[in-house]
Amino acid sequence: MTESDNPIQDDPSCRSDHDPQSLPVSAAWERIRTDLAPVAGVERVSTRLALGRVLAEPVTSDIDVPAHDNAAMDGYALRGGDIPSEGSATLRCIGTVMAGHTLDGSLQAGDCVRIMTGAPMPAGADTVVMQENVRRDADQVVIAAGETAGQNVRPAGEDLRRGETVLAAGQRIGTAELGMLGSLGLVEVPVYRRLRVAFFSTGDELRTAGSSLDPGQIYDSNRYTLYAALQALGAEATDMGVIADDPDAMEQAFADAASFADAVITSGGVSVGEADFVKDIMNRLGQVGFWKIAMRPGRPLAFGTIGNARFFGLPGNPVSVVATWYQFVQPALRRMMGEDPEPPTTFRVRTATALRKRPGRTEFQRGILRRDDAGELVVTTTGSQGSGILRSVSLADCFIVLPHDSGDVAAGTMVDVQPFHGVMG
Numbered sequence: 385m386t387e388s389d390n391p392i393q394d395d396p397s398c399r400s401d402h403d404p405q406s407l408p409v410s411a412a413w414e415r416i417r418t419d420l421a422p423v424a425g426v427e428r429v430s431t432r433l434a435l436g437r438v439l440a441e442p443v444t445s446d447i448d449v450p451a452h453d454n455a456a457m458d459g460y461a462l463r464g465g466d467i468p469s470e471g472s473a474t475l476r477c478i479g480t481v482m483a484g485h486t487l488d489g490s491l492q493a494g495d496c497v498r499i500m501t502g503a504p505m506p507a508g509a510d511t512v513v514m515q516e517n518v519r520r521d522a523d524q525v526v527i528a529a530g531e532t533a534g535q536n537v538r539p540a541g542e543d544l545r546r547g548e549t550v551l552a553a554g555q556r557i558g559t560a561e562l563g564m565l566g567s568l569g570l571v572e573v574p575v576y577r578r579l580r581v582a583f584f585s586t587g588d589e590l591r592t593a594g595s596s597l598d599p600g601q602i603y604d605s606n607r608y609t610l611y612a613a614l615q616a617l618g619a620e621a622t623d624m625g626v627i628a629d630d631p632d633a634m635e636q637a638f639a640d641a642a643s644f645a646d647a648v649i650t651s652g653g654v655s656v657g658e659a660d661f662v663k664d665i666m667n668r669l670g671q672v673g674f675w676k677i678a679m680r681p682g683r684p685l686a687f688g689t690i691g692n693a694r695f696f697g698l699p700g701n702p703v704s705v706v707a708t709w710y711q712f713v714q715p716a717l718r719r720m721m722g723e724d725p726e727p728p729t730t731f732r733v734r735t736a737t738a739l740r741k742r743p744g745r746t747e748f749q750r751g752i753l754r755r756d757d758a759g760e761l762v763v764t765t766t767g768s769q770g771s772g773i774l775r776s777v778s779l780a781d782c783f784i785v786l787p788h789d790s791g792d793v794a795a796g797t798m799v800d801v802q803p804f805h806g807v808m809g
Contacts, residue, residue, distance in 0.1 A: 412677045431571060434575060436557065440574045443565065444547065447544075455499045455500065457512065457536050459536065460512065464511040467527060467532075476494055481500065484503070485504075580622070582644070582645035584627050585625075592626060607623055609702065649697075654686050673688045674688075678745040679748065680746075685698060687712075699771070706774075710728070732798045736756065738793065749783065750769065750776040783801065785802055
């Protein structure tokens with residue numbers, strides 16, 4: 385494969401990626417995972433305010449949902465034994481049952497009642513015939529053969545049974561889960577307290593949006609990326625701004641962050657030339673678990689502790705921040721929030737473009753999923769894969785995951801992709 389055959393160009397900032405001392409991606413995650421536990425602290429919150437929170441205790445149903453057998457559609461409730469085996473049968477309609485109401489008494493042979501969707505089944509009735517399938521004249525209702533005893537009835541407890549565990553401890557409460565809690569009539573639920581996360585960027589060249597730029601300066605995008613990701617995750621995020629490349633200022637920022645946060649996230653200051661600088665601070669205030677991961681983008685990722693806080697030192701390049709967040713930081717924080725996160729959703733598709741890759745690192749190239757002319761789902765790259773090109777993430781809808789030991793990949797080869805849905809939150 386010639387260079388002209390491949391739209392992907394090497395990024396100079398990522399060329400020295402092969403390092404035998406770098407941890408493989410799977411080993412790095414396992415070390416993070418085994419080191420973390422949920423935060424201490426449980427609180428009870430209003431069910432309406434529990435969206436996005438993580439359950440600290442299992443939720444058990446005290447009731448059947450629904451609480452009674454009920455009609456699955458509008459029609460006529462009757463005894464299954466009154467359905468004719470052939471021809472038709474005429475029944476007597478003795479009343480109407482609306483949702484939220486009941487019928488006094490019990491149906492006898494030859495009786496039926498008009499019933500609305502969700503209304504409790506009258507005593508003696510076990511079947512509902514759709515209103516479109518009957519003929520009615522005053523209180524006379526004609527039922528034809530072909531109906532089935534027991535049809536169109538939702539039994540009590542069909543959704544949830546009394547005593548059943550509805551939601552497990554460690555489950556994040558989403559839209560459907562909130563609805564289930566409401567169906568149980570719960571006013572409040574026990575959840576882990578919000579995770580406190582402090583984050584800041586490092587670098588003399590960085591400026592915050594709204595500031596003017598002098599020569600050699602750039603706007604800091606990483607704090608905006610991390611702020612959005614932490615908000616989506618439901619963490620209590622504290623933005624500590626940009627910290628200058630000064631040992632004293634850096635050490636003070638680390639100490640201040642660790643004094644109140646459960647986790648401290650930094651971007652920048654962990655590349656090869658700067659590693660010893662931050663390592664010295666880390667060794668004085670805590671300890672470093674590991675420093676380099678065999679991945680691209682995002683090789684210089686630090687993990688350790690500062691006091692009682694967990695530390696995640698992300699690279700400074702914007703795409704590296706996204707990649708390391710998705711692969712390591714997000715699942716780590718979710719574990720600290722009380723969840724047991726599953727691995728990212730991955731499936732295989734053909735690559736429509738050739739991919740350049742060196743063995744010895746896992747790569748997360750940015751891709752776009754689409755249908756080819758034959759209707760097959762394929763993936764293409766977003767073009768240049770430089771770790772400073774944040775637009776490559778904005779254009780993409782997935783990571784193309786190239787394994788640690790693989791080399792160049794020819795067009796038409798099956799590759800793994802991780803959809804971006806939920807990537808930052």
